[in-house]
Amino acid sequence: MKRYELTEEGKDYLKNGLPEKRLVDILGKSKSLPFDEAKTSVDNFYIALQWTLKNNWVKSTGKELTLITYPNEIPQQNALEKIDRDEEVDENLVDILLQRKLIKKIVVSEADKLVGQEITNLTPQLLKSGLWKKVKFKKYDVNASVAKIYPGKLHAYRQVIEEIREKLIGLGFVEAKGPLVELNFWNADALFMPSDHPARGIHDIYMVKEPKEGKVLDKDLWRRVGDTHEKGWITGSKGWGSWDFELAKRLVLRSQTTAVSARTLSKLKSGDIPHKMFVIDRVFRPDVIDAKHFIEFDQCEGIVVGEGLTFRHLLGYLKEFAQIIGAEQVRFKPSYFPFTEFSTEMYVYFKDLGWVEAGGSGILRPEVTMPLGVEVPVLAWGIGIGRLAMLKLGINDIRYLISDNLDWLRNKEMVK
Amino acid sequence: MPIITHDKKDLLNLIGTKLSTQELEEVISLIKPNVESSTETEIVLEVTPERPDLFGIEGLSRAIKLYLGLSGFKNYQVLNSKLNIKATHIPKRPYIAAAVIRNVSMTDAFIKSLMNIQEILAESIGRKRKKVAIGIHDLDGISQNISYVEANRDEKIFPLGTNEEMTLIEVLEKIPKGKEYGHLLAGVEKFPVFKDANGIFSFPPIINSDRTRVTEKTKNLFVELTGLDKKAVLQTLNIIVTNFAERGCIIESVKIFYGDKFEVTPELSPSYVDLGIGEINKLIGLDLKKSDVIGSLSRMGYGATDNKDVLRIYIPQYRTDILHKIDLLEDVAIGYGFNNFIPHLPNIATVGRSHPIEKLSNKVRNLLIGFGFQEIIRPILTNRRNMFDRMCAKQENIIELENPVSEEYACLRNWLLPSLVEVLSANKHVEYPQNIFEVGDAVIPDYQEETMSKTVRKISCSMSHSKASYDEIKGVVESLLKQMGTDYAFKENSSSTFIEGRQASIVVKNNIVGFLGEINPEVLDKWGLEMPCAAFEIELEKL
Numbered sequence: 001m002k003r004y005e006l007t008e009e010g011k012d013y014l015k016n017g018l019p020e021k022r023l024v025d026i027l028g029k030s031k032s033l034p035f036d037e038a039k040t041s042v043d044n045f046y047i048a049l050q051w052t053l054k055n056n057w058v059k060s061t062g063k064e065l066t067l068i069t070y071p072n073e074i075p076q077q078n079a080l081e082k083i084d085r086d087e088e089v090d091e092n093l094v095d096i097l098l099q100r101k102l103i104k105k106i107v108v109s110e111a112d113k114l115v116g117q118e119i120t121n122l123t124p125q126l127l128k129s130g131l132w133k134k135v136k137f138k139k140y141d142v143n144a145s146v147a148k149i150y151p152g153k154l155h156a157y158r159q160v161i162e163e164i165r166e167k168l169i170g171l172g173f174v175e176a177k178g179p180l181v182e183l184n185f186w187n188a189d190a191l192f193m194p195s196d197h198p199a200r201g202i203h204d205i206y207m208v209k210e211p212k213e214g215k216v217l218d219k220d221l222w223r224r225v226g227d228t229h230e231k232g233w234i235t236g237s238k239g240w241g242s243w244d245f246e247l248a249k250r251l252v253l254r255s256q257t258t259a260v261s262a263r264t265l266s267k268l269k270s271g272d273i274p275h276k277m278f279v280i281d282r283v284f285r286p287d288v289i290d291a292k293h294f295i296e297f298d299q300c301e302g303i304v305v306g307e308g309l310t311f312r313h314l315l316g317y318l319k320e321f322a323q324i325i326g327a328e329q330v331r332f333k334p335s336y337f338p339f340t341e342f343s344t345e346m347y348v349y350f351k352d353l354g355w356v357e358a359g360g361s362g363i364l365r366p367e368v369t370m371p372l373g374v375e376v377p378v379l380a381w382g383i384g385i386g387r388l389a390m391l392k393l394g395i396n397d398i399r400y401l402i403s404d405n406l407d408w409l410r411n412k413e414m415v416k
Numbered sequence: 417m418p419i420i421t422h423d424k425k426d427l428l429n430l431i432g433t434k435l436s437t438q439e440l441e442e443v444i445s446l447i448k449p450n451v452e453s454s455t456e457t458e459i460v461l462e463v464t465p466e467r468p469d470l471f472g473i474e475g476l477s478r479a480i481k482l483y484l485g486l487s488g489f490k491n492y493q494v495l496n497s498k499l500n501i502k503a504t505h506i507p508k509r510p511y512i513a514a515a516v517i518r519n520v521s522m523t524d525a526f527i528k529s530l531m532n533i534q535e536i537l538a539e540s541i542g543r544k545r546k547k548v549a550i551g552i553h554d555l556d557g558i559s560q561n562i563s564y565v566e567a568n569r570d571e572k573i574f575p576l577g578t579n580e581e582m583t584l585i586e587v588l589e590k591i592p593k594g595k596e597y598g599h600l601l602a603g604v605e606k607f608p609v610f611k612d613a614n615g616i617f618s619f620p621p622i623i624n625s626d627r628t629r630v631t632e633k634t635k636n637l638f639v640e641l642t643g644l645d646k647k648a649v650l651q652t653l654n655i656i657v658t659n660f661a662e663r664g665c666i667i668e669s670v671k672i673f674y675g676d677k678f679e680v681t682p683e684l685s686p687s688y689v690d691l692g693i694g695e696i697n698k699l700i701g702l703d704l705k706k707s708d709v710i711g712s713l714s715r716m717g718y719g720a721t722d723n724k725d726v727l728r729i730y731i732p733q734y735r736t737d738i739l740h741k742i743d744l745l746e747d748v749a750i751g752y753g754f755n756n757f758i759p760h761l762p763n764i765a766t767v768g769r770s771h772p773i774e775k776l777s778n779k780v781r782n783l784l785i786g787f788g789f790q791e792i793i794r795p796i797l798t799n800r801r802n803m804f805d806r807m808c809a810k811q812e813n814i815i816e817l818e819n820p821v822s823e824e825y826a827c828l829r830n831w832l833l834p835s836l837v838e839v840l841s842a843n844k845h846v847e848y849p850q851n852i853f854e855v856g857d858a859v860i861p862d863y864q865e866e867t868m869s870k871t872v873r874k875i876s877c878s879m880s881h882s883k884a885s886y887d888e889i890k891g892v893v894e895s896l897l898k899q900m901g902t903d904y905a906f907k908e909n910s911s912s913t914f915i916e917g918r919q920a921s922i923v924v925k926n927n928i929v930g931f932l933g934e935i936n937p938e939v940l941d942k943w944g945l946e947m948p949c950a951a952f953e954i955e956l957e958k959l
Contacts, residue, residue, distance in 0.1 A: 152788040152851070154781060162778070165770065172766035175774055180796065180828065180859050181815055181869040196543060198465070207818040214867045237740040241647055251867060253817070253828075274764045282796060282857065286821045295825055296795055306764050310701025311749055316761035332754040334448040334746075336464035342746040344754055363699070366742060377699065402795050406843040406850060409790055 002086050002106055004094065010102035014084055018077050019048035024057050027067040038065045076100075150410040157401045159415040160389040161280055164300060167324045173278040173302055178260035180282060183214040185248040187255055189225055190262040191339040192367040195244035199255075206284050206295075208251035216249065221266060224371035235366045253284035257299040258339060261380060265364075265372040268305065273376060278302035280385060291397040298401075301382035303364070309377040311342050311363060317381060318361055322348045325358065325388055335360055339368045340380055353391060359383040418536055419452060421460045422473045426525035430477035430662060433486060440480075446753060447479050466737040468541050469655050472533040473525075474662035475734065482717045483751075489719035490732060492658055492684045497668035499638075503564040505674065506608045508601060509549075509620060511646040512564050513653040513681040516555060516668040517637040517660045522630070526663060530630065533659060537652050538621075541736075545597050548643040548652045549621030551610070553628035555636035559613040564642075564672075566606035573609070573616040574626045584609070584619060593623050610640055637665075651736040653682050658734040686719065686730040689741055693727065699745055701760065704752070712751030718744070773873050776956060777855045780875055783899050787892055789853040789877060794835035796857055797825035803834045806942040808912040815859050815869055828859040832876035833913070833953050837935070840880050841943040848947055849881030855956070878935075878951035886918040886934050889950035893922060893932050902959050906932075913939055922954060930954030 006014060016022070023042045027033060039045045049065075052058040059066050079093040083103055097103045118136045119126070126132040154162070169175070178186075188200055198204065216222050222245075227233035229243035254260075260279045268275060280300045287293040304317060315332060322330035327348030335345040340362025348358040361381035369378050386401055392415060393400070403409060428435060435443070440459070441451045449470055450462040461476075469475040481487040497516035520526075534550045542548035569585040578591060584607050588598035600621050601607055610618035617625040620642040630637065639656055643649040657667045672679045693706055704712075709727060710720040719730035731738050738744065749757075770778075781791060797817075804811045812830060820826040829835065832854050839852060855875050862870040879889055890906070897904045906920040909931055913919075919933025932952035940949060 148847070150790065150847075152785040152790060154785065155791040155793045157793055158781075158791060165774070169768035169770055172764070172768045174766070174769055175771040177771050177773065177871075179865075179867045179869065180857060180871045181867045183867055196547070198540070198543070202819045206820075209816040209818040211863075211868050215865075217866050232740075235740065239739070241645075251869075274766055276764070276766045276768070284797065286819065289822065294795075295821060296797055304764065306762070308698075309762065310699055312701030312757050312760045313762045315754075315757050315759035319759040320761055330759075332757075333445055333450075334750045334754060336448070336466050338466075341740070341742045342749055363742075366740060402793050404792070404794070404839045404842040406790065406839065406846045406852070409792065410846075 004083050004098075004103045005106050006080065006084055006103055007101055010080060010097070013077075013102060014080050018051070018074060018080070019044040020051035020055070020057070021074050021077055023048035023052050023065075024067060024070055027058060027065060028070050032064055032066040035060065035063050035065060153414075155409060156393050156412040156415055157389050160392050161298070161300075161385065163415070164324065164383070164385065164388075165278075165280060168278045168302065171276070171320065173276040176260050176264050176277050176279045177281065178254070178257070178263050178279070180254055180284075181208060181251055182254040182259050183248070184250045184252055185214075185216075185222065185225070186259040186262050187252055189229065189243070189248040190266070190368065190372065191256075191258055192228065192365055193338045194229065194240040195242060195247050197338065200247075203286055205255045206253035206286060208253070212251060213249040214251050218266075221371065221373075222248070228367050228371050232367070233371060235370045237365075237367045239367075255283055255285050257281050257283055257301050257382075258380070261301065261303050262368070262372060264303070265305070265369065265374050265378065268374060272305075274304070274306035276302065276304050289399075291399070294398050294402070296402075297386045297398070299382060300385035301380065303381075304379040305374060305376060307376045309363075309379055314342070314344070314361060314363060314379045314381070317379060318344070318346045318359075321381065321383060322346065322358065325383065326350070326392075327356075327358065330358075331355070335362075337362055339365055341365050350391070356387075356391065357384070358388065417462050417465055418471060418540055419460060419462050420471060420532070420536060421458055422476065423525050423528065424454075424457055424459050426529070427459065427473055427477055429525075430474060431480050431484075431486070433484070443480055443483055444476070447483050447750065449476070465540055468537060468652070468736060469658075469734040471536050471540070472655070472659045473529045474659040475655065478658075478662050479717065483715050485715065488714055489717060489730060490658075490661075491686060491719070491730075492661055492667060492733070494682060494684050495666060495668045497670055499560070499562065499668075499670045500678075501562045501564055501610075501670060501672045503672050503674050504566065506564070506566055508604050509608045509642045509644065511644065511649045512640065512642045512672060513649045514638065514640045514670040514672065515653060515657045515682050516670060517639060517657065518555075518635070518666040518668060520635055520637055520660070520663075520665050522632045522634050524632075527630065527632065529659075533656060537655065541648050541652050542643065545621035546600055546643075547645045547648045548641055549597075550652065550656070551618040551620060551624050551640045551642075552630060552656075553617060553624060553638045553640070554630050554634045555638040556634070557628040558617055558638055561613050562638075563611050564640075565609060565611060567609040567611070567616060568606060571609070571616060573619050573623075575619070575623045576626050576629055577623075578626070584616075587619060587622060591623065597622050608642060650681065650683070651733075654684060654733040655736065657682050658684065658732070682733075684733045686732055688728050688730045689738075689744060690723065690726040690728050691741055691744060692725060695741075696727075696745055696748055699742075700749055700752075702752070702757070704748075708752070709748055712748045713744075715751040716747040718747070773957065777873060780896070780900070780956065781853075781855050783896055784853045784855075784875075784877060787851070787895070789851045792836070792839055792852050792854050793856065794832075794839070794854060795825065796828055796859070798829045798834065799824055799826045802838060803827075803829060803831070806939065807834050807837070808936055808939050808942070810912075813861050815861060830858050830860050831953060832856060832858060832874045833878070833951055836876055836878045836951065837939070837943055837945075837949070840878065840945055840947075840949065844945065844947075849879065849884075850947075851877075851879045851881075853877040873956040874953060875930075875956055876951065876953040878949055880945070880947050880949040882948065884934070884948040884950045886932070886950055889932050889934075889952055890920075893952050893954075897922075897924075897959075900959065909933070912936060922952070924959055927958055929958040 079089045082089045115134045118138045226243045232239035257279045264277050284296045329349035331347045333345045335343045337343045343362035346358045347355050359382050364378040452460040538545045570583045572581045574581045588594040609616045617628045641649045669680050713720045721728045814830045816827040905923045909919045909921040914933030921928045922930040935949040
């Protein structure tokens, strides 16, 4: 491989001789010449002068140049020729020629080395130099294993939640939120759950240690709810016969998103009706912790508020939700929730799974809606979103929904 | 909800007609209870709590017969037993009710059912015997002079299921039922008892006497109930006696004297409600004729007569769940059959939208995914050790639980970073870099609020790998905030969670909205982490 090449000046000297060679050649004919005449007869005279003086070939009086000895050989001229022929040259001479800028190192690009070769990587240099035309591309083992890539992505459970949110918004539902620490009043009393309802005990609801009580913001509302519990107020109900005001003030962790529905209803003005609302959010309930149970989980529920709504309409919405979650058939069964009457549970049919319980729903009781200031029917429904996500994700342990297992999160395929 | 196991053979005997397992399960589920499982001999049901009349096998068989049209509305007859009880007012258990049941033919199935129904009613309506406790006795073991009085602690009873007579206080201290329910009598000097000429035969709400034990030879029963809630006491009695009537027994009333005044229990004449056909159809959403409605109501056990413009609907006394006419409307629909309705989606045009904080959260999630972070979702419940001690952070005022089920989950998180670090500590064997984030809720005390606290949405991100650094995480924070169109500044911060001099507060509009830094090796050490980690946290609503 060629290491040096001649510069333009070097090529000139190769062809016409080094300046010092030309000077001694001229002096060789007449032994001496006046300085000025010699100066005009040789190109690059001062270079020639410098080297002939240095080598003691010539002496100068300032007015006249005289040949001392005609060199038998001029090593630099030979070296120049050898380099041109790509032959080995003494390193000292190479250095001199490099200093004189008569030769230069050949910079061989990696790409140039590859001409005719089989290459692995196609580089910008190959493309830029056009060298890509002169190389062969090595064939890869297309089945060879490669480094793993983990994309940044949403939690698999989030993907299920987002799909449902999107569809509910598409159906005209407005998303609502509410506080995680809640007053018993909103979590139970406003929903006509009697003060001594079993699900309000310490085994079924988390109580806040401190402070124990929240604020009564709307005293009239509280009175209406209390009267409804005690003797039905003007709702036409018998009521429960008693109400525990102190218990209603107790702060708890929200155990059902229906608390958010109650808050939403209490704020509705007549101009807001018809109204559709949904919430997907966290609730808390004391429980054992195992594959089927955890102490916090998400609920997805909603209400439809409107004049003239009926039980048949409720079933209409449920059927629609069944389609949203990809079910093929839907079946209804009577059920019970303290705050709804009618109450129904929805069972849906998936091809791979068969019949699955999908959620509960009903028409809110007048004992719930009237004290909150709503005079029209309110359809209410809930989808078991955690359970649905487990089905969709093919998991049988609820704890994966809040998983700390990074391997699982990274490798879980996207939700279709 | 109560889970109740029934003897299938007894159930089918009571129904009195042949039903295949599938037919039986189908009709039960149409009425309401959920069939949990079923074998050759047993059927396990989940019964909704508002229908205690369906807890017992007799009440269940009645509902099935009605639904199948094998029987109709029942107006239960109550004869007069001429039995009197002399009652004193006992503040600890002020209300009592009683009945006599005759013509009993005891079978194993009946005895089993009798024990079941007492247990489950006292547990549910009775709120673990507090509101209502039930005693069922062999009437023929009781002499005529029955009284409900307070007894001294050293008076004696021969408790059911024991071998010896003992004092009342010994009952509370020695036998299991005494230990279990003794708290209901806490703080009283004297205890409520039923006595006859031979002494105490019932010690409510604890135990009956052996003397009045019900056996296979029992012909007549005495049923007594005591409790704190008069309505619940009377309703429970109604359910028990009408159940027995389904086995062909005769119900007789008892007169309870409070001094000169008296009450007669049970009272089984039906109440009624008038409902217009229009009112019914309006909420159900069908165009049912009167005859259809009467048919549906009959299948649900109601009597109904056409009373000109309205239907007069008679409600049997075992239906303790009817608070409002809406409850009758539901039963019309159940009688009609939910699956006979053609669902109809109403045409109500409303504009849907996501909540602003969820919308913003999703935009942030998308950006963080773009940076290559994996989203995690973690519990909001946690503990002080994880949130403060193991983060080398100062203890703060947070929302704690009075009744945690586990020390691991004893309070609500007020920041998210400990949740992320916890995930890192669970994944030490998993490939690095581990770049994760959560956009989720935390709760902070705030006494200005109705609930004395505020739910806040936070973003937290951590980067864990061999070269994780302040600069790297700062790059993420800057990019995120720029993309969100927020002007920001960084200010030196000194928290023990991060390395001194390698941490900052994030300042937006002169407010500190979050922080970032390289996590203090002491924190990493506490979590057993051997990989550097840099992280940030921002309160989303402050941006």
